[in-house]
Amino acid sequence: MVTTQISKIITMQALGPMVLRGAIVGINFAVMIGLATVLGLAAFGELALIWGAALVAAPIISVGAPLLMLRALTDGDGMSVKAVMLQVIIVPAALAVLSGTVAIAIWPTLPWFSILLCAFWINFASCLASAMRALGSVNLSMALRDCGPQIALAIAAMFMRDGQILVLAAFCIGCIALPLSIWAFRSADRLNIIGRHHASPVPSVSLWGTSVLGVGLAQIDIIVGGALLSPTQIGLYAVLRRVANLVALPVSVATWVSANDVSKSYGAGDTIMLQRASRGGSQIAFFAGLILFLCGLCSLAWVAPDGQFVFFILLCCAFIQVVFASGLTVATLCGLAKFAALTRGFSILVYSGCAAFVVGPVSNAGAYLLATSLGSLALWAIVRQQRHIDTSAWSLRSRPEAQWKPS
Numbered sequence: 001m002v003t004t005q006i007s008k009i010i011t012m013q014a015l016g017p018m019v020l021r022g023a024i025v026g027i028n029f030a031v032m033i034g035l036a037t038v039l040g041l042a043a044f045g046e047l048a049l050i051w052g053a054a055l056v057a058a059p060i061i062s063v064g065a066p067l068l069m070l071r072a073l074t075d076g077d078g079m080s081v082k083a084v085m086l087q088v089i090i091v092p093a094a095l096a097v098l099s100g101t102v103a104i105a106i107w108p109t110l111p112w113f114s115i116l117l118c119a120f121w122i123n124f125a126s127c128l129a130s131a132m133r134a135l136g137s138v139n140l141s142m143a144l145r146d147c148g149p150q151i152a153l154a155i156a157a158m159f160m161r162d163g164q165i166l167v168l169a170a171f172c173i174g175c176i177a178l179p180l181s182i183w184a185f186r187s188a189d190r191l192n193i194i195g196r197h198h199a200s201p202v203p204s205v206s207l208w209g210t211s212v213l214g215v216g217l218a219q220i221d222i223i224v225g226g227a228l229l230s231p232t233q234i235g236l237y238a239v240l241r242r243v244a245n246l247v248a249l250p251v252s253v254a255t256w257v258s259a260n261d262v263s264k265s266y267g268a269g270d271t272i273m274l275q276r277a278s279r280g281g282s283q284i285a286f287f288a289g290l291i292l293f294l295c296g297l298c299s300l301a302w303v304a305p306d307g308q309f310v311f312f313i314l315l316c317c318a319f320i321q322v323v324f325a326s327g328l329t330v331a332t333l334c335g336l337a338k339f340a341a342l343t344r345g346f347s348i349l350v351y352s353g354c355a356a357f358v359v360g361p362v363s364n365a366g367a368y369l370l371a372t373s374l375g376s377l378a379l380w381a382i383v384r385q386q387r388h389i390d391t392s393a394w395s396l397r398s399r400p401e402a403q404w405k406p407s
Helices: 002-011 015-039 041-062 065-074 081-106 112-134 139-159 164-186 205-228 231-268 271-302 305-323 327-333 337-357 361-387 393-397
Strands: none
Touching (some): 015 231, 041 081, 041 205, 065 112, 065 205, 065 231, 065 327, 081 112, 112 139, 112 164, 112 231, 139 164, 205 327, 205 337, 205 361, 231 271, 231 305, 271 305, 271 327, 271 393, 327 337, 327 361
C-alpha cells in the first residue's frame, strides 16, 4: 500500500515539489533562527514586528492579484498586458501610498515607507510566481513565492539594521524577481496567456477577501490568544502550533501542482477532468499529510506534559486542512471565490465567539479546531453543491478512470 502510494505521488510529479517545500520550510526556519541569533532577541523582536506587518500588508494592497492571475492565466482566457500592469504595479502602488498615509496617522512609530515598499515587492513576487506557474514552472515559481522574500530578508539583515533592513530586503526581492520576470516575458508560451488581445479582468473583491481573511484566520488564535493567555502560555502555544503546521505542508504542494489543471478543467466546462484534478491534489496532500500526522502523534511523548493535549489538538487542526486540501483551490479558481472568503470569515466569527470561553491553551486550540473544521466543512459542502465534485479526501475511495498527471 505504502509503495503504491509513493509510486503514484512520483507519477504525479509531486515528489520534487514535496522535497522542495520541505527545503523551503527548513530555509525559512533557519533564516528566523539565524536572525534571532545574530541580531539578539530584542532587535529580532522589532524586526519580526515590521516584517510581519509587511507580510500582512502585501495581500491587502494586492486586491487579490496573485489569485486572480493564477485563475485568469490558466483558464484559457489569459490577460492583456494592460491588465497585468494594472494588477501587478499600478493598483498595489496606489494602495500602498494611500494606506501608508492612513497608517502613519494611526501608528506613526512604525517605518511605514519601508514596510509598504517591501509589501509591494512581496506582492510583485507572488504575482510573478502565478505567471510562472501558468507557464509550466512548478518548482521555481514555488521557491520564488515562498522562499524568495525570506532569503532577501536574510541578505538585507547582513548589511543593514533597524527599519532600513526592509528597504534593502525590498531591493533584494526586486533583484530576484526582475530577472525572472524578463525570463517569463521572453518565454515562447507567454503570448498564449498574456498579450494585447487577451481579456482584461478587473480586480476581484472576492479573491482579495479570500487572501486577507486567510491571513487573519492563520493568525487569529495567536493574536487573540496573546491577549487572553499569559506570555509563557502563548509562547509555548505558538511554538507547538508552528511545529504542528508541518502536517499541512503537503497542502501547499497539492495546491500549486494541481492549480493549473483545476483552472483549465473549469474553463473547459469539463466536470470529469475537474474532479480528477481535484482528486489528484487530495491524493498528493493526504498520503504525505497522514504520514506527518502519525509522526506528530509519535512525538507526543517528547512534548512537555502541559503541552501534550494542546499539541494533539493542533495536529488535528492541521490534518483537517489535509482532508479538505482541494476545497480552497477549486473554490478560488472555479468561480466560487466569494464562498471561500465567506467561509474564512465564518471561521473567524466562530473562533471569536468561542474566545469568550478561552481560559488556557487547550481551550484556545479547541476553539481554533472547531472554527477551522466548520469552515472547511462548509466550503466542501458549497463546492459539492455548486460544482458537483468532491474536494475532500473521501474522493480517494473511488477509483479514477485514468491516472491524472499535472501539466
